[in-house]
Amino acid sequence: MSYPGEPKTTSGSVADRRAAAAAATAADAAQTGAATASAPAPGWSPAGVRSRNWARLPLGLIIPVALLAAWQVASTNGMFTVVQLPPPAMVLAAAGELVERGELGTHIAISTQRVLIGFLVGAVLGLVVGATVGLSKLADALLAPTIGALRAVPSLAWVPLLILWMKIGEDSKVTLIIIGAFFPVFTTVSLALRHVDRNLVEAARAFGLKGVRLLTTVQLPAVVPAVFSGLRLALAQAWLFLVAAELIASSMGLGFLLIDSQNNGRTDRLLLAIVMLAVIGKITDALLGLAEKWAVKRWA
Template identity: 95%
Template sequence: MSHQGEPYTTGASVADGRAAAATATAADAAHAGAGTARAPAPGWSPAGVRSWNWARLPLGLIIPAALLAAWQLASTSGMFTVVQLPPPAMVLSAAGELVDRGELGTHIAISTQRVLIGFLVGAALGLVLGATVGLSKLADALLAPTIGALRAVPSLAWVPLLILWMKIGEDSKVTLIIIGAFFPVFTTVSLALRHVDRNLVEAARAFGLKGIRLLTTVQLPAVVPAVFSGLRLALAQAWLFLVAAELIASSMGLGFLLIDSQNNGRTDRLLLAIVMLAVIGKITDALLGLAEKWAVKRWA
């Protein structure tokens, strides 16, 4: 029996129709995606990003060059005496003198070694205790108040106590730098882990991850940018604490050079020590920044 006014369909024709519709939809989506890929956001292009990266270095040198010019002008215009502010040429001459005597490289090497050892140990302790406090309410209640109080103690306040405990030697100096590097990492890691997405953690637990595996596989990768922010702050803090550490009866190091130059009225060497601390601190921070980019690309 036929039905007038209605087309006669079969299961095969319905399936064919659905397949054709699905194919068309996929083709439209692919076409739209291709169109999106060909049309980047206004004001953005790979060439523009590359050119901006190349422009960062000369732009970053503008202010140092201006400061150097202002320094030269202030030291030669009579605004300051040579003792108060020696010109850049005198500072460069002082650097050459120390290089000829083989002292400048030794000062730099010893200070860098102290900073790196103190930074690595302090950052490791900060990471461990920060993760403990950030993941455990019990550890937070037990440790956070005491660590918060110790964080407020000025760096120089530790010097006489460290001398009393560890005498005059490398241990007391490195320990002071460890203290300086510990607190930024501890604070950033503990706070970041408290704010990890709970849904992400619950999903990982549903797949059987717990304990150390959960921390290293899910929680720490989720806070990689915060961890490196803490590490960069800790590295800067380590260089700051270096000068206080080398107050502990040092005979070598950039901090010693700074203090010895002050005592002997050698302003040129004093400025040299300041410039070297700034340059080496920036170099180490830039290296840590490269490690941060790699880690974010790898885990974040």
Template identity: 75%
Template sequence: MSASTTVGAPETTPTPAGAPRPEALSRPGVRAAVGLAVPVLLLLAWWAATAAGAFSAVQLPSPQAVVRAGADLAGRGDLWTHIGISTQRVLLGFAIGAVLGLAVGSALGLSRWADALLAPLIGALRAVPSLAWVPLLILWMQIGEDSKVTLIAIGAFFPVFTTVHSALRHVDPHLVEAGRAFGYHGLSLLRTVQLPAVVPAVFSGLRLALAQAWLFLVAAELIASSMGLGFLLTDSQNNGRTDRLILAIILLAVLGKVSDWGLGLVERWALRRWS
């Protein structure tokens, strides 16, 4: 130890010159601005590539062409109908799948008999591709909203089931015994002790399920749909409207991020409430 070193002083790692301090990201607006940097750079690169003529208008239309396509659809009222119908389908399917995933995951996570009986079957069903369900759902439910929402619910079910099931299997047994000592049993034990203990895992599953619901939306809207962003994707492809196709992709990305942000707010409230 050198003579200039103070005994007992905490060691600090110097921040490289010009590097942003870690606490800067916690300031309001700073993190959002940093997160927008890459999308803005991609938008500039997109504009530059189309302006330079590196791609044809069919391969990659300019950002201005995509904006005009969106304005045209919005002016006719079709854009808001596509967005509203797709959002409704996703939220309804996500809600159904999440509730079922929470219920079944809790049952298998708490019961060894239920786990041994049903876990192999659910694991096998989880490996079935989303499009494989489409013909069966059409046969069972005909062409309509029920088949579309059911397919989205299937996609949302498995992430919630997997995370809740795994988390409950690893809850601290001493915590469970303490709950039983206070008179909690069955559903009251699950609601009061076990589920609060796995809140972070539950919301991880919910956020994965929400992303999966948006993925399954496109497959769901292949079921003879005439409206929705998934329909807009396939219809634009069939008609060679790359501008509308890219618009649909951007809208799916934005809606997915906004819905995930809203669920993140609920997650922060739940963590403050139960953690």
């Protein structure tokens, strides 16, 4: 039954509408299927492969293995003499000789101890002074110019002065490492704290946080990634300053092994010291990276 002014509905028009709806649905399904087919399968993109833990180790070993192969070829095809570039087997034999004599472990232990002590003290000082300068305009005006000038002094320039003041001993070496570790932490912490979200700080102050409690509860957690970037740079600097100290005034350590091997014409031991510095430096950096991941999950 139809009413005046109402369009009449026929079976043909209903069928037409149903056919149009079915066609639109089929077109949407086809378009969705095509998009799904063209998209890469989950987990197979290059970024996904790189992010997998099982793929990172093989990828990271490609360049070291290639360098080792190039070293072997260059040392055996006449490009260099054995004195200039001994093959990897000779370096490995030199390592075995030092291990049998009990010297390699002593060199590594002494150098690692110096680096860890100097790094920890320098990092703490850098964190404290960096936080002071980053949070106080007065401290920034007083300290930043002087620290910036001292930061430009090369590491070797400190050695004669430290030897004059502290003699040839552990104190002078550790102090030089402290100087090297201090500046990266100071720089990153002071700059990061200046850019902490002001709204976050004001909200914390509204809840009664201030002073050291505000720093440790809100401000430092907000700059955790920047702090660890500074710490990793400081660790690398600590190893650099260690070699500078041991090259000039030392009787043990990897830096001493470097200069002693040079003086005695033992290129195999010299290369061994370089390789050990690279390996141990990477191991300590990886351990600090694990601490960074834990800290980011905990506070950031």
